[in-house]
Amino acid sequence: MLFNSLIFILGFLPIVLLLYLGLEYFRKPLIAIIWLFIASLFFYAWWNWAYVLLLLVSIVGNYLLGKALTRWHKKALLIAGISANLLLIGYYKYHNFFLENLNYISGLQLPYADIFLPLGISFFTFQQIAFLIDIYSKQVQVTRFSSYALFISFFPQLIAGPIVHYQEIVPQMGQRRSLTVINQDLQIGLSIFLIGLFKKFAIADTLAIYASPIFAQADSLVVLDGMIAWRATLAYAFQIYFDFSGYSDMAIGLGRLFGLRLPLNFFSPYKALNISDFWRRWHITLSRFLRDYLYIPLGGNQKGLLRTAVNLLMVMFLGGLWHGAGWNFIIWGMLHGFYLACYQGFHNIRDYLPNLPTFIARMMAWTITFIAVCIAWVFFRTETLPGALHMLQTMFDFKHWYFALQTEIDIYLLLTGLITLFLPNTWQLMREYSPSITPAPKTTSYMPMLVNLHWRFNATWAIFAGLLLAIIAILMVNGQPTEFIYFQF
Template structure:
């Protein structure tokens, strides 16, 4: 089920809410178990063949987490570390097999001239997210002595349906106090109304904005991957359209996840903070996919040595972290190059700041013209990198990248857009409107906090707000159903 479908909105969500709060009045532990079961069912609708894999992964990591925490408490640090390494390795091996096995075999065949085949390995949806969530749990069990006693709470922590398919990557300490709090299982009208309004914002971003601009991105990238050459205008329009599509697609999912979770009185961490308003690439990565950036920093960059072993080692650690972060998104050299580009950007950014010094940085930051220049350069760098992220072939990405440069030759006809029946003028207008919204409007995190405060302070607004939100949800889902073009979220592929 997609969050944008009638089956989810009209069937799964109301039944799960009724079961959760109905049981929560009497036995919070039963309500937690019921939500765990509903989340597994939510996953099972997507991929029933992998439900046992998911449950086996949860059971194995839960057991390992208890063993690690117990060994640590008994001051058997060496044993705890061995179990932690074993658990992390098992999770990475599972991820590597399902996500990278065919990629490895294909590249090995290309190098050796052999024709080895592994067969089709179907990627379990959400495996990157539930694997990283559990790796963080095992690392925290070793480093901090985390010990989870309730299997139902741990299972809910991993499978919690608002985040299961596309994040955010959760930490045990963020969720367990909420699952243990009896207040979580009692109906709270302010949380419900605010959550519903946040969900509507995300639904609008996905159905109207992201899906609205996506045809222009597809009309350029798909034929370019197949070997066609776009015009200068088509190349820029396609690159900008995808830049805005992935922004509102992922931002919309993040809003919906936070809003849905708020219905259950549970707060998810913010995962998206107006990244296209960033004035440096470091700032961008503090705003884009915040939970993944934090995970890569805490469990990879710092583990590699961070900035503790000199500048050269620091830059190598940055590059390695971003390359692996790119590979996390998918088994493709395009993703590797996307990560390598961002690693290069970060190294240049950190090197420039080191050359400038703190005093000059502060003076530059006070100049309006410098901030505009820094913002424009950051956004341009991000747009260039998105081309490798979206293209399905390296040749296609390089073809589109070359087409972004004016050659001085007479402009040709926008054949790719004409064949798709898409007027260029409308595409540019959509890009202008969506781009203006992305770089000027307040982000959903701030809006959501204000909505929650209003619902708590003004109970009289709740009924009106809830009714308006339900009407908006109904209209958006109806629009999504009527156009017969239901699309999954981009990050479902990772």
Template sequence: MLFSTQGFLILFLPLVLITFYGCVQVRILRQLVIISASLIFYELWSWHFVPSLILLTFINWIIACQYGKSHHKAWLTGGIIINIAMLGFFKYANFFAENVDDIFGMHHTPWNIIMPLGISFFVFQKISYLIDLRRGEKHIYSLIDFFEFVTFFPQLIAGPIVRHNEIIPQFEKNPINPQLWENISKGLCLILIGLVKKAGIAESIAMTCNPLFDQAAQGQLLNITEAWVAAIAYSLQIFFDFSGYSDMAIGTALLFGLQLPYNFNAPYQSHNLQEFWRRWHMTLSRFLRDYLYIPLGGNRCGPIRQSTNLVTTMLLAGLWHGAGWSFVAWGGMHGVGLTINHAWKKISPFSFPKPIAWMITLFFLIFSWVIFRAENFSTAAHIWQSMLGFNGVGTYKIRHNIIFYLAILLVLFCPSSQNLINKYLRPSKWIAVVGGIAAAYFILLIGGRIPDAFIYFHF
């Protein structure tokens, strides 16, 4: 079930909220409601996914409990290996087997492995918890707390990647408190903003983006205008699609009185790549920083080692996004870009004016998204060549051009969703009326469409 469907917005979510607040005074009952709703939400995708989710969650809880009793870190090491092995099998088994077969000149027939939806996200949650225990965390949670932490349906499929110590302590707090109506109003606003981003902007821009990338994949030459439109369109599409999902996830959690970490902060307004990764998919960025980059040595070593750490981290970040060399190449581009960024700050007495730095960063991001979106290297190379003018100038008529240009203005000049909600919006009956009309319009709009899954559901 998708957030951006009528079934979720006018049936599933209201029923869960009614049941939740009907027993909200009893902690264990409200937790059981959320866990049950989360498993139903996951089962609506495919019941085949549910056993692996439950089994892996239970195994990790048992491992944490055994460590709590014995304090032998071998339990935690084994748990981390099990999680990585599960992720590796479901997501990368065919990828690695195909590459091994290619080395020996053999043909690989793909194994029929169905990857559980959201495994990249909920495996990272468990790994971070086990690593925190290794680092001295003392929190061994009850089974019901741990299950709610892992399965909480707003963040189950595509994040944000929530840490145990951010969310589990909130389970104790009764949602009926002085912040109740503020949480509900902010939650509804974020859900509406996310719905507009997904159904109103991302899916409209996809109608421009997808045909152009499909043409390039089929070997058709794009002119410079078409290539730049394709690259810019995908840069817009992936932002509005994923940030829209994150807004709806955070907003939905607020309806239950739970605060998830924010995931986007106007990333295309960044002046360098470091700043971009502090603003884009923020929960993944901090996971990579805290559990990979810093343990590798971070910036506490010489420049060559630091550069190696950066590139290694970003290569693995690319591989995390998908089992394909194009994702690895995208990660490598960002790793090299971050290395240059760090080196420039250390050795150059000259710094670019902010507008120039912003333009350089933006052009790099648009170029790099091409390899992320393209089906293969040849398609990406074709689009890059066209962007550089090797295949003529030409023109292109953009579909939904008003939305396209509005999207550009929004990403370049408007505040992030959380800043809009927390700093600029104030209680107003007019905002409520306009929001209600907008919500009704978009709920009717999505009822006439075949829903498109959020882009990050594939990762």
């Protein structure tokens, strides 16, 4: 069941929300939590009932491990718990990838397993690993099972994040809201949800129509024009931007409807002036997980430049592998690790570089960062390594660039770029109403914001929401809902 489908918007969501609000109004918090847990299992089962049992086993097993860690506080228990979670994700996500590479290296012909990847396994597995580590470090105390079960299975963030911490979500459960607060949460949540839905339908899916055929041709090694290859790369860069941004908005908006504030997961990453800042803005909760549970334990940047570079490459290698069982994802992650290592090294030489005017320096920094990210997206998007290399070779084969205008896509890319760089993001738009439980990340200087809008409880914004809804309704009638890109991870 997709957030952008009619069955979800007109069926599942109203039923689940109305009954939840009724239970909340009549002061039945425990029943409300159980109801939301059952609804989340139904939401997950909509794709494949078989994997509901897997999700339940994972929830129950990690809850019992958490209780055991609370009681005995044994490192062996923690290692066993982390290992069990990694084995689970390893089997379902990487089993055939491992066999494929083993067969290639050894010349064997070991048979592949018929495995269907459970939706969201990367997210709920990492979330439970963080839970076990936090218990071992005595940052959290385990409460009742119903709260833990909902913390893992809560449907707005179950499939594609954000990756949340136990102490962020569970204390919010069961709190009785006044009618005034409920009314505000409904208006804010629906507004954020509509913005995300518009990003998905009107921008991301439109860009996919252009980008997907070109990347399919690249995977087939069809000869392409360099400008067409660049257009397709930019189209995909903006497609995944608005696809993931739209999903993140919808997740936060849906959480707000139920009185739960989720952490911020996306904050205008294409405004970043360096690659480190990009990762403070893109998939913020995954970056937080990798930093807190891998990069810092490895030593972070406290053991010299060479060790820092090795740590960054290792972390981003695993970050790429987390996204998908394929060499293209690994190369994408390693590229970002290389970018981050270069940025760390840049601190040692920048004092010897000439001082440039602020505007020129900012534009150079932004251009280098954006182009580097786009180059890495080529590996992320193509299905094969030869296809990625062919696409990149085409992009940088300047002898075969034909500067013919493709008016429709060129205008659309230009408008999308202007929206991305110079308009406020959803958090900035809703900032007076605390749209997320976490604050905006500490980032480098923004690109200039041409229009500084503020969402309000008034008729103007109600009309704007109605206009978005009308556009979305037209698009839904004339097209089919598509999966979010991050659902495959």
